[in-house]
Amino acid sequence: MENRTVDTRERILDAGERLFMAHGYEGTSMRQITGEAGVNLAAVNYHFGSKESLMQEVFRRRLDWLNDERMRVLDALEAEAGGQPVKPSAIVDAFFGTLLRMAGDENRGGMTFLRLLGRTLTEPSEFIRAFLAHEYKAVMDRYKEALFKALPEVPKAEIVWRFHFMLGATSYAIAGTDALRLVTDWQIEAEDSTDRLDRLVPRLMSFLLGGLRAPLPQFEGEGA
Amino acid sequence: MENRTVDTRERILDAGERLFMAHGYEGTSMRQITGEAGVNLAAVNYHFGSKESLMQEVFRRRLDWLNDERMRVLDALEAEAGGQPVKPSAIVDAFFGTLLRMAGDENRGGMTFLRLLGRTLTEPSEFIRAFLAHEYKAVMDRYKEALFKALPEVPKAEIVWRFHFMLGATSYAIAGTDALRLVTDWQIEAEDSTDRLDRLVPRLMSFLLGGLRAPLPQFEGEGA
DNA sequence: TTATGATTAAAACGAACGTATGAATCATAA
DNA sequence: TTATGATTCATACGTTCGTTTTAATCATAA
Incomplete structure (x- = not known):
């Protein structure tokens, strides 16, 4: 049965x-x-x-684990730091690295789910958007708080924006892995799929951290 | 008639x-x-x-101008530099700044087209992907070449990847302007739409440049 | 005014969609 | 073995889809 x-x-x-x-x-x-x-x-x-419920279940099957794992890793980092702020690079790795390493685990959906997630973040049918927002809210709040503490000298609004940008770079890097193969003549390196993923993680992480720690922007009409 | x-x-x-x-x-x-x-x-x-042809015409109406403008601005920068490499920040602004400033021009589609473009880059129906790849190819190649010259010490593969990441951060920053409003409690600042765009450009530009110029990643098993 | 070609309008086409129904089939326990 | 509930199956329902067709309406030039 x-x-x-x-x-x-x-x-x-x-x-x-x-x-x-x-x-x-x-x-x-x-x-x-x-x-x-x-x-x-x-x-x-x-x-x-229904079809909608199927779509939600497709996500829930993977996101439950991902969200738990992200919480777990951040808990461990904060426990280890013992009240002190956690290093930004560790926070970024806990959030994005955990996601990317998921792609190497075929039992957790692998690249397929990761690309689905990436593309869905910009393809928001109303019910999907609402569902993802609900699924993600608690984790996002925890990570934002951690970044606020880790970067006390950076305005919170700026951190939220840069978190936003990091999400975009990551989701696109994954979802667009094939999309951009048409735009760029992707002959620079001959990497197989797993090799590409192994190298993508440090590549993306460098980029994200560079962006997160970049000098603050100067708005028009404001001094230094 | x-x-x-x-x-x-x-x-x-x-x-x-x-x-x-x-x-x-x-x-x-x-x-x-x-x-x-x-x-x-x-x-x-x-x-x-047909519906497909309509979709293509929706894009062509805006992309023709955008591609011309991007070429024109880069031409001007390279002429001004007179054989010397153009500064990376100027190249990034020519590519992404031109795009973002398009959003302020309602005659060129404004935010609506920009969000459509952003979301379409990760929502690639086969015919749209092929169409966009064709429309973008020449411009992408020119800008990649310019970045290669501007950053001769950075491996070309790394530049292509980071260009890729920058595209993602940008498209998501635009397409997700409303998507993320549900994820984050977007109460940190009360900015109206045009004000948000004015501030988005320097914000995003700082992030992109920080990522582009970040230290190169260390791959496993490689020395410093 | 009338002839002509371009555009709009109303209606219908077959195909594909998500969903629902009722009978057939299965595994299990009495 | 038989009764029962869970699952699978073939089939059909009503809608909506993109597209096509044919006739009406318009603007223009002879």
């Missing part, structure tokens, strides 16, 4: 994850999903209720 | 631009577009041939 349903559910989730990543939510049909999963068309509505 | 068709065409393009931005390509129907434009349903196919 268990084997059949678990298999069907997971096959649907896997197919949905891959197809939503490749073609977006609106661009993916139930018939594509059930076809790729090798299950009956009615199985999605039977197991998940 | 001219007035009717030009009006209809532009009304359709304006409605398409706004709706594609708000709901994506697949999420927008011809009936929504013609309804908002106040024209007959058949008008899109009459004037543009």
Whole structure:
């Protein structure tokens, strides 16, 4: 009794994850999903209720772990620091590094989920946006607070903006891995997929930290 | 004879631009577009041939100017430098600043087109991706070359990656202007839309330059 | 005024969509 | 073995999709 349903559910989730990543939510049909999963068309509505609920479950399956892990790592960092602020580089690594290292774990969705997440952050159907906002709120607040403490001399508004920019650079770096292959003649290096990921983490981390610690902007009409 | 068709065409393009931005390509129907434009349903196919062609025309109307302007500004910078490399900050401003300043010009699409562009870069239906890659190729190549010359000590692969990251931060900063309003309690500053744009440019520029000039990453197993 | 070509309008097309239904099939426990 | 509840299956429902068609309406030139 268990084997059949678990298999069907997971096959649907896997197919949905891959197809939503490749073609977006609106661009993916139930018939594509059930076809790729090798299950009956009615199985999605039977197991998940609706297409929207399936999409939410695709995310929840991965985000629950990711959010817990991010909390756990930050907890450990703060415990280790014992009241002192945590280094910005450690915070950035806890947030973005944890995400990127997820891509190396095929059991947690690997690159497929990461690219789905990246693209979804800028493709906000109303219900997806609301769902992601709810799922992310607690973690975002914790990390923002940590950055405020780590960079007390930087205005909070500036930190929020730069967190915003870091999210963008990261999501694009992932979601666009194939998109930009067309824009740039990607012949500079011949890296296989896992090698590219191994090198992406330090590359992106350098970039993010450089941006986070950049000199503050001068607004028009303000002095130094 | 001219007035009717030009009006209809532009009304359709304006409605398409706004709706594609708000709901994506697949999420927008011809009936929504013609309804908002106040024209007959058949008008899109009459004037543009198909929904895909309309989407392409929505982009071409804005990108032609943007690409020309980016080329023009870089030409001027290189002429001014007279054979010497152009400063990285000037190149970044020519590429990203030109884009962002477009958002202040309502005649060139303003924030609406900018957000559409930002979101489309990570929402690549096959035909859109191919189209954008074609439209952008020449400009991207010119700017990459300029950055190679401006930063001769940085490996080309690293520059390409960082250009990639900068694109992501920028597109997300624009496309996500409303998306993230739900994630963060955006009460830190009360800025109206134009004020936010005025401050976004220097903010983003500082971040991008900080990232572009960050220390090079250390890969595992490599020395300093 | 009338002829002509461009544009708009109303209506319909077949295809694909998400979802619902009821019967068939399965695994399990009495 | 049989009864039961869970799951799968084939099929159809009503809608909406992008597109096409044909006729009406418009602006212009002869």
